[in-house]
Amino acid sequence: AWTEYQTEHSQEPRAEQLSAYLASKKGMTGRGGKPVSPSTLRRYLLPFRVYNVWAEHRVRNEIPSPDAIAQECAAHGITAQHNKPLTTDYIAEQADDFERRWQALTRHHAKPQQ
Template identity: 90%
Template sequence: MTGRGGKPVSPSTLRRYLLPFRVYNFWAEQRVRNETPSFDAIAQECAAHGITAQHNRPLTADYIAEQAVDFERRWQALTRHHAQPQQ
């Protein structure tokens, strides 16, 4: 992956995306089973797997709720992509 200048993107640039992607995986597992995933259950799953916020603070249901709109958008985009016939 390259940046604007055509040079490789640095790990520090991508670091901010790692936590939401890890949380999204648990959100998506819940979304498969339920149209409205439980934010508390996702926070508990994250804690059980050692996924924490900055300074090792536990993730909260409020944090996950803030991400929910983006997670749903991503979910819709990915399910639409996988539903299209492969050409």
Template identity: 85%
Template sequence: MLARRSRWLWDRPWSAGHALRQALEAAQSENLELRRRKPVSPSTLRRYLLPFRVYNVWAEQRVRNETPSLDAIAEGCAALGITAQHNKPLTTDYIAQQVVDFERRWQALIRHHAQSQQ
């Protein structure tokens, strides 16, 4: 089920998976490399960007509700094993600090997707 859900999110213009694919394609087109001359991989981008992973959960909630519940997002993150530093659960305070950026990103991705469909 997780693989099917991941594929679904990969193609959604508002999702972190879609943004991850765009970032990966940009890195590859610029021939960016990691240490030891290895190419940038999706796991590398995902691993270090906690807000990126939390955004994915927020976006899933945003599809269903214009104002997602911070508690539901925190529970969704916990269910997926997304934690803060030292495996501490994400707090609603942390998520609340990210919401303005998440909404801005959501609107930008929706607008970009609408323009590319014209």
């Protein structure tokens, strides 16, 4: 949904926009059938943004460099809380999860072509 929103709107969604998109386009709702709370989604926005940069690097390198990703995130204004730069440690901690996501999405997108 994150990627589809970006494709349709040419920008990253804010939590409120992603909540509405999930409800209207994907039928994903929270309690009581209402859209997922934007405050619930906010915790995922930073990892989604960092994953996008990581995935661009993953296309070119089997093991993306946390340092290169941190530098590119800084260049794009992607920061941690209180506008602190992302650390290479943060990116390295996410690497296994990012790789799992990469593999799952790669398989998902390859299925229709088979």
